[in-house]
Amino acid sequence: MPDQEIIAERHELRSEEIDRDDLVSTFKERAETTGLGRRSLIKRTLGVALGLVGLSPLLLLRDSGPLPKKYFDTTNWSKGTRLLLDPAGTPIKASDLEVGAVAQILPELPTGTERTLENTGKDAVLLIRLRPEDFNLDPQRLSWTYQGIIAFSKICTHMGCAVALYEQQTHHLLCPCHQSTFDVTRAAKVIFGPAARPLPQLAITVDADGYLVAQQPFTVPIGPSFWERNSSNG
Amino acid sequence: MKTSQKVAGATANYVDERTGAAKWLKKNLTKVFPDHWSFMLGEICLYSFIILLLTGTFLTFWFDPSQREVIYNGSYLPLSGVHMSAAYDSTLHISFDVRGGLLMRQIHHWAALIFMSAIVAHLFRVFFTGAYRKPREFNWLIGVGLLTFGIVEGFLGYSLPDDLLSGTGIRIAEAILQAIPVLGSYLAFFAFGGPFPGTAFIPRIFIVHVLLLPGLFLALITVHLMLVWYQKHTQYPGPGRTEKNVVGYPLMPVYMAKAGGFFFVVFGVTAFLGAVASINPIWLVGPYTPGQISAGSQPDWYMGxxxxxxxxxxxLETHAFxxxxxxxxxxxxxILPGILFTGMALYPFIESWITGDKxxxxxxxxxxxxxxxxxxxxxxxxxxxxxxxxxxxxxxxxxxxxxxxxxxxxxxxxxxxxxxxxxxxxxxxCLSLQRADRDLVLHGRETGQLVMMPNGEMLEVHEPISDAKKWTLTQHQQPGALPAPLPASATVGLKGKLRARLNRANATQVPAPTLTDLKELGDAHH
Structure with missing residues (x-):
């Protein structure tokens, strides 16, 4: 293999003046022969046509999905919806949960409604049992708990990850995605991280058979924020 | 003449009569490339891209880009009977039941990490040596484009298996879309074909990942390389090297051998990593469901x-009306990534505006x-x-x-x-290093030898450095010596004042030694 360096000259990148002038005059001359410069109708039609082509994605991509309507505002929780253990799918009584325990919960869906990932992404709830004296809640929020059991949406109000890490000693919920930290004793108030809103609390009670049910739907939209979200009541 | 020579000659003749390639080839076989290890970084990008195309094509033979729900019954028993998407199911199939499948997946993922690392290293080399300056601004822009698309391509790639970790990444991407003012919820619904996660997203990003972006890469890389070829490579300063020439080794045989060999080195290292180092073991985390997550959720490094x-x-959130x-x-x-990437793309133009160097x-x-x-x-x-x-x-x-x-x-x-x-x-x-260069040129190298003079004075012997090195240390033109001072007309108004201020800051330099300096010093010594 030769190990002698060799030298090559660089060429000028800029074209010769004469070539540049030639190009301009040729271009002008060719353009002139089309007569387009004088035909404003053709020019305008061309302009409008190109503009319409530019707009066409608005039309063509319209079918890429339905309109969101009120989708982000609602969940499948309503008054009297039973809390089901996930993944067992069985209803749960207060006595099934010891102090310090956490359970992943999904709502009982009306017959005929299928459990989809879309539903789970909105409906997932965490059930946590504390000693009642550990709570630091206002009377209304306290009435949403049942014998020290409190329920929150599991979907992070920051970017929608599942808030799955519960620290039993400190009663903190931590989102593993961006470390937003929520204080369970104070209605999942944000105590650290980028989340700006507490996890929505689900009001719970028991039905006639002693199974845990929702008192009412979530009072605020769950999950991350969106433009249409009315955040006037939290 | 030997038969092989005859066949080669006939083939060459056949091709040349139809393309006229001989003239072009004759000229380019001796094309000169300057030599430096840092010029290999771009090559690594190219080679890992080729590896990505090869392994990626292999993976598409079995990967099923669908969010249709299936029940797993493959050979990885811990997930037996679990409901999952066809995408996750087929990724497990590739990993456990396709001959060489896991190796190909691992090489593909390692090559992606190497691709992105090499792009970033290449970017550093180009930035810190000022290689993006005229006439190479187009290639800088193409490079910024390749980096940006590379980040997107990588993210889409590790999102495809639809495992718990990657699904979480997609969830975050959806939240970003959703957060865009006015249009957010519509964009999210259009991207996902309805509510998250839906069944449209994986098929859509699949076609972007395997067709749209690779096509774009191919086009951009081709233009990038054509420009490098046509404009000729930059070179580091040294004796005999000027703005008008290029000093180095010819394509044939030196660079053909180097580049060809280096491809196999890159492929070898990537394959070795794929063979011995586990990467993205998706079977450990299970299929995606929005209600679950694994602790320690991390994206790939280029998204980190x-x-x-x-x-x-x-x-911070604003709630109003x-x-x-x-x-x-x-x-x-x-917003911040937008500013960072726009600033990076515009940097060559900003610098040339500040210095007035065209x-x-x-x-x-x-x-x-x-x-x-x-x-x-x-x-x-x-x-x-x-x-x-x-x-x-x-x-x-x-x-x-x-x-x-x-x-x-x-x-x-x-x-x-x-x-x-x-x-x-x-x-x-930097300024200290300039000062050190100046000392080196004017006073030579410290030899570490102490000499006692007859009067008892101790001196360290300095040894002059070679003329070649002196040249290398003093050949550059200092920014201060450019068209500065700027014409007074260019410094009026806020924009002009800003420019003048930046230009002044840019001109802070330790003066490089001149011949006069050397001569004066020489006179003083004798």
């Missing part, structure tokens, strides 16, 4: 800085000779490294027994404090 920025954001704006998502997720540059700068540029580069790297570290703050916290809160506050504060400090320190170091 973005995740770190998002993690560091303060909890029945609408919500998430600054905690928009600023770190869209000339062609084929000789590279030694980073110390452009202190402001070098300091700006180090400042940007500092910023990105802090965010990258914060993107792994949970891992750092558990490994080093630190609190997440402590790391987060360190990040929030140091993001503002450390980049300016690193700018100042780097600039000082």
């Amino acid at each position: 800085w973005l995740d770190g920025l998002v993690r560091a954001a303060p909890p 029945g609408h919500t704006i998430s600054w905690n998502i928009l600023i770190p997720g869209l 000339r062609e540059h084929h000789l590279l700068d030694r980073p110390r000779n452009a202190p402001n540029r070098t300091a700006l580069g180090v400042m940007s790297i500092t910023f990105i490294l802090i965010t990258l570290a914060n993107g792994g703050n949970d891992i750092i916290a558990t490994h080093f027994h630190l609190t997440i809160n402590g790391i987060m506050w360190f990040t929030r504060i140091s993001l503002f404090v450390l980049p300016p400090i690193s700018f100042v320190i780097t600039k000082r170091i």
Whole structure:
């Protein structure tokens, strides 16, 4: 293999003046022969046509999905919806949960409604049992708990990850995605991280058979924020 | 004549009569490329891209880009009977039941990491040596485009298996879309074909990942290389090297052998990593479901800085008139990256505006000779490294027994404090190195030999450096010596004042020794 360096000259990148002038005059001359410069109708039609082509994605991509309507505002929780253990799918009584325990919960869906990932992404709830004296809640929020059991949406109000890490000693919920930290004793108030809103609390009670049910739907939209979200009541 | 020669001759003749390739080839076989290890970085990008195309094509033979629900019954028993998407199911199939499938997946993923690392390293080389200056601004823009599309391509790639970790990444991407003012919820619904996660997203990103973006890469890389070829490569300064020539080794045989061999080195290293180092073992985390997550959720490294920025954001939202704006998502997720990448793309033009330098540059700068540029580069790297570290703050916290809160506050504060400090320190170091160069040229090298003079004075013997080295250390043109001082007309108005201020800052240099300096010194010594 030769190990002698060799030298090559660089060429000028800029074209010769004469070539540049030639190009301009040729271009002008060719353009002139089309007569387009004088035909404003053709020019305008061309302009409008190109503009319409530019707009066409608005039309063509319209079918890429339905309109969101009120989708982000609602969940499948309503008054009297039973809390089901996930993944067992069985209803749960207060006595099934010891102090310090956490359970992943999904709502009982009306017959005929299928459990989809879309539903789970909105409906997932965490059930946590504390000693009642550990709570630091206002009377209304306290009435949403049942014998020290409190329920929150599991979907992070920051970017929608599942808030799955519960620290039993400190009663903190931590989102593993961006470390937003929520204080369970104070209605999942944000105590650290980028989340700006507490996890929505689900009001719970028991039905006639002693199974845990929702008192009412979530009072605020769950999950991350969106433009249409009315955040006037939290 | 031997038969082989006859066949070769006939083939060459056949091709040349139809394409006229001989003339072009004759000229280009002896094309000169300058030699430096840092010129290999771009090659690594190209080679890992080829590896990605080859392994990726293999993977498409079995991968099923569908979110249709299936029940797993493959040979990985822990997941037997689990409901999952066809995408996840087929990824498991590739990993456990396709001959060489796991190896190909691992090589593909490793090659992607190497591709992105090499792009970034190549970017550093081009930036710190000023290789983006006229006439190479187009190639700089193409490079910024390749980096941006590379980040997107990588993210889409590791999202395809639809495992718990990657699904979480997609969930975050959806939240960013959703956070865009006015259009957010519509964009999210259109991208996902309805509510998240839906069944449309994986098929859509699949076609973007395997067709649209690779096609774009091919086109951009082709133009990138054609421009390198046509404009000829830059070279480091040295004796005999000028702005008008290129000094190095010919394509045939030296660079054919080097480049060809180097491809196999890159392929070998990637294949070795794929064979021995586990990467993205998706079977451990299970299929995606929005209600679950695994602790220590981390993106690939080239997304880590973005995740770190998002993690560091303060909890800011605006609630007004029945609408919500998430600054905690928009600023770190869209606005800051937008500013960073726009600034990077425009940098060559900004620098040329500040210096007023519109000339062609084929000789590279030694980073110390452009202190402001070098300091700006180090400042940007500092910023990105802090965010990258914060993107792994949970891992750092558990490994080093630190609190997440402590790391987060360190990040929030140091993001503002450390980049300016690193700018100042780097600039000082550059100027010191310039001073050291000056001393070296004027006074020579310290030999470490002490001599006692007859009067008892101790002196260290300095040895002059070679003329070649003197040339290398003094050949550069200092920014201050450019068209500056700027014409008075160019310094009026806010924009002009800013430009004049930046131009002055840029002109801070330790004067490079001149012949006069040398001569004066010589006279003084004798």
